[in-house]
Amino acid sequence: MSILLAHFKSNGKEEFITQEKGGIRKESENKGFKNLELIENRNEFIVDVFNGGKIEGDGVFDFRYGPVSGIGEAGVFHLYTYGERILSVKIDTFYKRRKLDEKMIGMDVNDALKIAERVSGNFSVSHSLAFSRAIEKAMKVEVDDKTKRVRAIALELERIYNHIHVISKLASDAAQLVLASHLSELFEDSLCVNEIFSGSRYLRDFVTLGGVTKVPSDKALNSVLKEIEKNKKSFTKLYKNSMTSRNYIDRLHSTAILSARDAAMIGLTGPSLRACNVKEDLRIKDDIYKDLKIVTDEEGDALSRMEVRAKEILESMEFVENNVKKINSKETDRMTLQGKGDGLGWCESPSGAIIYSIGVEDSKIKVLHVSTPSVFGMAAMAHSIVGNIFTDFPFALDSFGVNFADAAR
């Protein structure tokens, strides 16, 4: 199943970036992609690709949620309703639109990397990695295996804390305050692991063009190993206990159901797509991930999305444990990248595919297009929430693990 993630014109020709069977490729033909309009309008608003946004009718009104209320970011959810029932959702990304992708054009590639890293704070590694890979491809640079492994560990550490945060929010939404508190503690522990590994709680300034800032010391790697082992035990116990709580499970079960077909047509990737029983992951073609078990689930609801994320935490922890043992603290060679060319870089972020398509000339960005998973996650949420009621909204939203910063850029 070919999933359209980006669309732009390059040298007068239309290009369609799609994901299929764990790989990204450029196509020149429009295969009747349903989410084309969504991609084109994403800087203004995000709507359900099947039913559109605004709905009218007797008693229908726009229950506006945002831009400064409850959701933690500057964004607006227009929930069209005639009471409790959510009839349609229109998501306004305007308030968070910083035009970072436009600002990167003309910048030095190293400076642009800093901007890419800050598109969405919680996806620092994912954005910087996808950006770096695009630049490295454009300049035809191959990074060594150790760098790849260190970057992969950082990416998995990012996945771990993001997934824990999502599950913690879902627990909080369901008033499972004990679980939510324990998960918050685990979240904090995960950030501490990040700091030990990279020197930054949010893994910032770690990925550089052609390498990483600093390979962790042996002592740091041992600490990471020890902490991950402890966190794995804690999370396994918490997850097992949480799945015995009927109150918790009932709130997530059958909430915001999404079919595999619809998810793919919307452009959804990442754990939310895998929760629709689609074995699609950009890591599967990477040799470093050859032992990785791709987690899927069948229901396509908020519960499935939570379960996929929970199991991915354990998978990522195991990956970190196995790979930390394979690296040493010897610094890798630093590379200076120069030249010109076009490159397509991607990575499997905690919420799905991040893609950078970059054209470089004299170490400066000439062309840049970016595809972020939150755009499609929000559109998927807008589609799956239709017919649900207001109280389902936080479960639907949080289960997709999306954010406005990532969607609006």
Add this chain to the structure above:
Amino acid sequence: MIYVYLSFIFFILAMLVTSFKRFSYTLITAASAFAFVAAVVGMRAPFHSGAYILLKGVDLSIGVDHTSAIFLFIASISWFAISLYSIDYGMNYSKKMPIFFSSALFGMFLTLTARDAFTFVSGWEIATIFSYLLIMEHKGSFKEAFEFLAFGEISTVSLLVALASLYLENHSLSIIGTHGNWIFMVMATMAFITKMGIYPLHTWLISAHSKAPSNASAFLSAPLTLMGVYGLVRMLSIAGQPEWWGVLAMIFGGFSAFWGGLQAASAKKLKVLPAYSTVENNGMILATLGLSVTAHSANLTALSSFAMITSLILLFAHITSKSLLFMSIGHAKEALDEDTIDNIRGVWTAVGKIPAISMLISGLSFSAFPPIIGFLGEWMTLEALFQSYKFPSMLDKLSAAFAGILIALAMGLAAFSMAKLIGYSALGYDHGKKAKKLPSFSMNLSELFLSLTVLLAGIFSPCLIGYFGYGDFLSGLFGVPKPFLVVSSHPIFGVMSPTFMMIVAGVIFLFPLAFYILKSKKVKKVSAWNGGIALKEGEYFSAPAYSFTIEFILRKVYDMKEIKSGKKRYVSVKDVTTFLYDGLIKATKVTSKALSVTLMNGHVYSYVLYVMVMFVLLFFIAK
């Protein structure tokens, strides 16, 4: 009698000068005032005209006794207010309207003062026919007016059968001092509960109200349904007070109250909500009448009397508050040219403070907000129902408990629906629609008069109870001087003093509030906002959305459907009782078609056969 005659004369004069609309309505207002004086005089000393013998056994007579005085007292307040209101409101309608209005009031006055069946039924029919014509005054209301007429005639035919039975029993058409049998009781009940709009005979009331001009809606909903209650009270004085009637009245009344409350909670149209509220109020009145009759048959005289005065207080609250509600809604509806609750937001700023306050007071009365009169009526209803444990019969106890549960639910639903109505209309945010400038002096005056009546009648309700002749239920206790404490039984079961409640509330809340308002600095007003930015027109929580939860929970009862049509979405709810009538209409059409094909098909042989069959049938029946 002079005031009765003066009232008649002014009603007739108003009919004659119908071309001068304002003058005609002024004469009707004067006629209503004389009717009020007649009621006050009759309350103190009953009077009558003496008999005019039309035929043997058919003595025509009018007068005012204690019972008719109470009803005339209540009705005339409403007539006065509605006719005063019509001086300005009536300018929006044709020159025929005053004659219809005056004739309908004349018919009601005749009914309330009638001492014989002939006069009673004449007044009844005059009121019905001219009410029909009043509804017809609104363009496109033929179907609704016809439905009203159909139910009105069902009521009249039932009444005629009841009165024929009364004549056969007594060889007299007098309704004073005669006795009726069970046929009289059943048929008269049928006639009167149809007028009251008791479930399932309420559908006419809803459709007629939503189409009729607002002064006519007020008239149909308040004084006209009062005639039904008056008829029942008169009927009970003629036919006695059997237990079975009381039990049935409690059950039907309780269910009707519940059904009215339930439908009001989902109503979206401006005049449909108060119309269902009428079904609810009249249901409560019927249930308390039933309780009174049941208590009487069980020799519980104190409870019987208390339930009867409860009925009268409920009636007073309903007539005055409902007239006020329809008038104020009509005022806003006419000024804003809208007919849904959602579209009439901001009456306070857009239309005026008086209609907004009127809506607020009447809505609070129906929500049983102390110390307004509706509060006392509902407190007394619950107090009366709580005393049903005194009934010796298990059937009576269960019936009262059943009615009590339904009425308690109805009260909750009524408060819910009134909060919606006044919350959106009187107190809702102004949606910026410019109101038409109407001549509204008499409308404002009338609304102010009824607002004060509803408020003061609540505060001084013990005086009202005493005035109606039920001073036994007034006492003094806990420092509250006699007669400002209402007691629900002897020995004391429950007590309430709206007067002192008002004094206490005044001391605790109102005076400090007034002081604060007077002394406080000017308040800076800003537009409502959400999420950091001002609310836009399409972002206000809509009135249908307010009702959605209850509609969804009770979706089977409401036959609720969520409709999806292209880009449009809406919720459809129905009063499922209409299915009963739809079925009847369908069955009638099918039968008519079958008859037209088989018997009335134009073939002479079929006619001959039909005539012969009918002849043979009649022969056997007559034999």
